[in-house]
Amino acid sequence: MVGELEFERPVTELRKKIAELKEFTKNAEVDLSAEIEKLEARLEKLEKDIYENMKPWDRVQIARHPGRPTTLDYISLLFTDFFECHGDRTYADDEAIVGGIAKFKGLPITVIGHQRGKDTKENIRRNFGMPHPEGYRKALRLMKQAEKFRRPIICFIDTKGAYPGKAAEERGQSEAIARNLFEMAGLKVPVICIVIGEGGSGGALALGVGNQIHMLENSTYSVISPEGAAAILWKDASQAKRAAESMRITAPDLKELGVVDEIIPEVKGGAHKNVNEQAKNIENLLLSSLKELRGLSEDELVAHRYDKYKAIGKYSFLKEFIGVK
Numbered sequence: 001m002v003g004e005l006e007f008e009r010p011v012t013e014l015r016k017k018i019a020e021l022k023e024f025t026k027n028a029e030v031d032l033s034a035e036i037e038k039l040e041a042r043l044e045k046l047e048k049d050i051y052e053n054m055k056p057w058d059r060v061q062i063a064r065h066p067g068r069p070t071t072l073d074y075i076s077l078l079f080t081d082f083f084e085c086h087g088d089r090t091y092a093d094d095e096a097i098v099g100g101i102a103k104f105k106g107l108p109i110t111v112i113g114h115q116r117g118k119d120t121k122e123n124i125r126r127n128f129g130m131p132h133p134e135g136y137r138k139a140l141r142l143m144k145q146a147e148k149f150r151r152p153i154i155c156f157i158d159t160k161g162a163y164p165g166k167a168a169e170e171r172g173q174s175e176a177i178a179r180n181l182f183e184m185a186g187l188k189v190p191v192i193c194i195v196i197g198e199g200g201s202g203g204a205l206a207l208g209v210g211n212q213i214h215m216l217e218n219s220t221y222s223v224i225s226p227e228g229a230a231a232i233l234w235k236d237a238s239q240a241k242r243a244a245e246s247m248r249i250t251a252p253d254l255k256e257l258g259v260v261d262e263i264i265p266e267v268k269g270g271a272h273k274n275v276n277e278q279a280k281n282i283e284n285l286l287l288s289s290l291k292e293l294r295g296l297s298e299d300e301l302v303a304h305r306y307d308k309y310k311a312i313g314k315y316s317f318l319k320e321f322i323g324v325k
Contacts, residue, residue: 005065007058008269011050014043051268054218056244059251060226062218063198067272069279071098071113071156074196077279078286079104079111085142087134091171094135096127096163097207099142101151104286110146112139112207113156113196130163133176136206140180143187152190152290155207160225162203177206184209185309186302190293194264194282195219195251196271211305212289213259215251216278217266221259222249258312 004012018039025032054062062068075082079102086093099112116129123129139155146153162173184191193210199221215221224232229247230239248254251263264281271278296304 005058005061007050007054007061011043011047014039014046018043047268056247056250056253057226057241059218060220060240060244060249062270063220065270065272066118068197069271069275070118071111071115071158071196073275074156074279074282075102075111075113077276078283079109082111086138088137088141090137091134092132094127094132094138095125096129096131096159097135097139099139104154104290107290108149108151109154110142110151111154111156112142114159114204114207116158116197127163129159130161131159131203131206132163132168133171133173136162136176136180139207140176140183143180143184143191147187147189150189152192152294153187153210154286155191155193155210157193157195157199157204157207157221158197159200159203160198161200162206174202177202180206181209185305187305188298188301190290190296190301191305192286192289192293194285195221195260198225200225209305209309211293211301211308212261214262214264214285214289215254215260216264216271216282217251218270219251220249221251221254222247 018036021032021036021039024030025036075098082100082102084098084100088094096115097112098115099110102109102111114129114131115126117123117126143153162168162177164173191210191212193208193213195204195208195213195215197216197219198204199208199215199219201223204221226240226244226247226249227237229243231237233239233243248257251260254260255263262285264285266281267274267277293301293304
């Protein structure tokens with residue numbers, strides 16, 4: 001089956017068997033309803049066991065699913081009157097990042113997000129969702145425009161990371177990411193960030209400095225991919241599953257660590273199973289987030305963002321290190 005994930009195979013095979021029995025019943029004078037009912041009960045239990053007890057690597061696979069909804073999918077379902085803006089006014093238009101002006105329940109907003117493709121042709125066009133520096137400069141241009149006109153900003157994060165090629169580095173990839181981090185920290189409008197797929201390294205962080213950061217239940221957010229971590233730690237990228245277990249890159253882990261504010265529930269099996277229902281879950285959270293943040297003044301928004309990041313993690317002050325008794 002196209003898009004079948006390794007850990008889902010038992011579910012897929014059982015569904016196939018049930019479908020075959022139902023088809024056989026249509027064409028034969030045999031009553032298999034009792035057997036089908038037993039298999040459906042077994043399927044329900046199997047789905048519960050699998051989807052409610054997923055391992056980190058299972059969630060990584062769902063986050064990377066080729067059919068997983070993208071930024072443009074959610075834009076079409078969540079917003080109206082979307083007007084896409086192009087280019088960074090310096091070099092080019094990077095299609096790995098999309099953004100523009102839209103309305104959310106009648107409220108003017110600016111929406112920005114990483115955009116990958118769903119097939120080979122579109123992935124090449126979108127550079128597999130890995131932005132060049134002009135993509136981040138386009139995003140920053142839209143953020144500053146939103147600040148000027150007092151529009152809330154909504155960012156969708158979904159990238160393996162920023163494009164690491166020579167040309168990107170020559171055009172200032174690192175500076176573009178750093179500039180976004182610096183500028184986003186001081187924006188005087190509400191900024192809401194949602195990780196909808198993979199959130200990889202600085203490429204994700206460049207759209208990830210917000211008053212609130214939310215994650216879809218089966219998304220990931222990390223400084224490096226499991227394959228990259230495995231290659232560094234064990235000199236073997238095939239140990240990615242092992243790395244994913246220890247990196248704490250899933251939504252439940254990051255919620256526990258205080259990195260993200262809320263986990264957005266996903267439909268059973270992942271967002272790609274029912275995009276409309278998934279968009280509704282995101283919509284509900286956006287409504288509550290905007291209601292909360294729009295009540296803050298400009299100075300309060302900046303302070304709120306600062307306090308949020310200051311509270312992440314733990315540290316201890318080593319008096320002995322500086323000679324204080």
